[in-house]
Amino acid sequence: MYGVSLALLLFFLKWLEMRLLIINHTFEIYIGAIAILFTGLGIWLALKLINPKIETVVIEKSVYVNTPDFSVNETERTKVGLSKRELEVLQLIAEGLSNQEIASRLFVSLNTVKTHSSKVLEKLEVKRRTQAIEKAKRLSLIP
Numbered sequence: 001m002y003g004v005s006l007a008l009l010l011f012f013l014k015w016l017e018m019r020l021l022i023i024n025h026t027f028e029i030y031i032g033a034i035a036i037l038f039t040g041l042g043i044w045l046a047l048k049l050i051n052p053k054i055e056t057v058v059i060e061k062s063v064y065v066n067t068p069d070f071s072v073n074e075t076e077r078t079k080v081g082l083s084k085r086e087l088e089v090l091q092l093i094a095e096g097l098s099n100q101e102i103a104s105r106l107f108v109s110l111n112t113v114k115t116h117s118s119k120v121l122e123k124l125e126v127k128r129r130t131q132a133i134e135k136a137k138r139l140s141l142i143p
Helices: 002-024 026-050 074-080 082-093 099-104 110-124 129-138
Strands: none
Touching: 002 026, 082 099, 082 110, 082 129, 099 110, 110 129
16 A cells, blocks of 8 residues: 555656656747648658659641642542632642732632632631641641
8 A cells, every 4th residue: 555655646647746746847838849840841842843744745646748749638538529620729828828829829819819718618527727728738638
């Protein structure tokens, strides 16, 4: 009984000592906890900034190369329904000429070129000249 009471008294004294230590140094304990919290936050933020999320996207697109022995794919031309003149206009559009330049090169009026180019866009089922050029190259209508 004497040993148990002595052990309880020793435990009680250590508990008081710990309690007084915590009460006397409360400010230092809080500052230490805040320092540890901000150190952890700083390390986490540094790791996030060092390794940014960069997503690499690979886009594969076919590139059409001009070949010196190019010939128009007549089956595709007839399937699309392009006339010889519309094909000429399409080739000049692919060269980057404006409607006025195409008209002067083919010796036709500006309205005729506009009509041909709108028919080309309609027959190729595209909305822009660049789309028409890309589709025509894919179909082997122009070099």
